[in-house]
Amino acid sequence: RRAASDLDSPSYERLADLRYRGQSFELTVAADDLASLPERFHAAHERRYGFRMEDEGIDVVNVRLVATVHGARPPLHQARTTGTAxxxxxxxxxxxxxxxxxxxxxxxxxxxxxxxxxxxxxxxxxxxxxxxxxxxxxxxxxxxxxxxx
Incomplete structure (x- = not known):
């Protein structure tokens, strides 16, 4: 268990999985600033597929927040044999x-x-x-x- 103070300074990453309306595949883009999310998606789509469809609607499929707390690595225990394998x-x-x-x-x-x-x-x-x-x-x-x- 971690003490509450260990969780005081997590880093956060906001992500959104987006796609053009009618498409089957999503692209994950950073979602820190909602106002720039459409342009970020259009640019990611153009990098991946070579084109953008700015007049097409955008579906938001998933939104997630990843919180990371850095701490000491847990000890790794040496593997031991337990008889004939x-x-x-x-x-x-x-x-x-x-x-x-x-x-x-x-x-x-x-x-x-x-x-x-x-x-x-x-x-x-x-x-x-x-x-x-x-x-x-x-x-x-x-x-x-x-x-x-």
Missing amino acids: TNGRRRANFDGEWLEVEVLDRRRLGAGSAVTGPAIVEFPEATCLVRPEWAGEVDDVGTLVLERA
């Missing part, structure tokens, strides 16, 4: 060829743990298929960093 083997298809690959539990891969493709790394929320020509390792904060071998 091997979770069996499974068949996987790479470019039309079926291979028997190792299945690894991401939660058990600590800092410095190597991963060599082909492999499957199972995360609690996702699955990472490591191609045969890729390899990598878990960094100090637990990120799986893969590179083409």
Whole structure:
């Protein structure tokens, strides 16, 4: 939790998502000064698409306020291994060829743990298929960093 005094001096950014009436795509523009908002939108549209339609109505799709408070970065904890990461083997298809690959539990891969493709790394929320020509390792904060071998 932050003390109330930590929130005393946020910076604010006002933004608006606008589009010409009848269009499907919006452009985000700064909305600090409402009087200059139409001209700011016309200019942004011209930069992006090469033309402006000043006689066309403008739809306001979203308006938002972003408040930012700067503070100290939270500490990052070193990733630790919790036993064997091997979770069996499974068949996987790479470019039309079926291979028997190792299945690894991401939660058990600590800092410095190597991963060599082909492999499957199972995360609690996702699955990472490591191609045969890729390899990598878990960094100090637990990120799986893969590179083409």
